[in-house]
Amino acid sequence: GQQLNQSPQSMFIQEGEDVSMNCTSSSIFNTWLWYKQDPGEGPVLLIALYKAGELTSNGRLTAQFGITRKDSFLNISASIPSDVGIYFCAGQQGTGGTSYGKLTFGQGTILTVHP
Amino acid sequence: EAGVTQFPSHSVIEKGQTVTLRCDPISGHDNLYWYRRVMGKEIKFLLHFVKESKQDESGMPNNRFLAERTGGTYSTLKVQPAELEDSGVYFCASSRFTYSEQFFGPGTRLTVL
Numbered sequence: 001g002q003q004l005n006q007s008p009q010s011m012f013i014q015e016g017e018d019v020s021m022n023c024t025s026s027s028i029f030n031t032w033l034w035y036k037q038d039p040g041e042g043p044v045l046l047i048a049l050y051k052a053g054e055l056t057s058n059g060r061l062t063a064q065f066g067i068t069r070k071d072s073f074l075n076i077s078a079s080i081p082s083d084v085g086i087y088f089c090a091g092q093q094g095t096g097g098t099s100y101g102k103l104t105f106g107q108g109t110i111l112t113v114h115p
Numbered sequence: 116e117a118g119v120t121q122f123p124s125h126s127v128i129e130k131g132q133t134v135t136l137r138c139d140p141i142s143g144h145d146n147l148y149w150y151r152r153v154m155g156k157e158i159k160f161l162l163h164f165v166k167e168s169k170q171d172e173s174g175m176p177n178n179r180f181l182a183e184r185t186g187g188t189y190s191t192l193k194v195q196p197a198e199l200e201d202s203g204v205y206f207c208a209s210s211r212f213t214y215s216e217q218f219f220g221p222g223t224r225l226t227v228l
Contacts, residue, residue, distance in 0.1 A: 004157070006157075031214070035219075040221060041221050041222075042119070042206050042208070042219030042220050042221050042222055043158070043206070043219045044219070045216050045217075045218075048216065088157075088158065090158075092214075094214060100213065101146060101148070101163050101170065101171065101210075101213040101214070102148065102160040102163055102171060102173075102174070103148075103150075103158075103160060103217065104160065105150075105157045105158040105159070106157060107155075107156060107157045108157065108158075
């Protein structure tokens with residue numbers, strides 16, 4: 001089945017540093033999404049990308065939808081302690097068949113920020 | 116507006132027993148999804164309801180898993196009989212439209228001993 005390869009698996013950084021993580025896929029997705037999960041809670045949507053080549057920002061977060069529609073990256077600038085958590089990329093087919101709504105997730109990146 | 120709620124938050128059962136998980140989606144959301152995360156791995160899709168109909172159940176692991184959404188409101192996911200490999204966190208998500216944002220519940224952590 002479809003698989004997203006997310007890297008890195010984990011990151012340990014100092015407060016104030018920038019962070020970058022990415023996802024690649026062998027399949028094309030029509031929507032790329034980035035979620036963050038805090039302990040004991042479900043994933044929360046950070047950024048949604050709908051067009052190949054699209055670059056979108058949300059505060060200190062910036063994400064891009066790869067031109068081939070098979071990859072995406074997320075950057076976090078000037079990290080702060082509350083950025084700690086697990087970040088997941090996800091792809092959605094969005095067209096045709098019966099599986100258009102489901103999300104396919106990457107393995108997650110565990111982010112630790114040292115004050 | 117209340118978010119997606121799931122019950123119970125934790126469940127510890129023995130192999131061979133039955134467990135039923137419940138999800139209450141956001142009011143007015145026709146789309147309801149079940150996902151599962153096994154320790155350290157990716158979150159995997161299980162199935163998708165549109166109102167009370169199963170739109171896509173391609174991710175259901177086997178026939179020990181039964182999902183229902185009678186009346187198109189809350190949903191239940193029953194595992195019978197539970198096996199050790201069923202342990203993990205089960206997430207429910209809902210969205211108003213198929214392509215709109217999926218809002219996740221806090222998950223049910225299932226441990227099968």
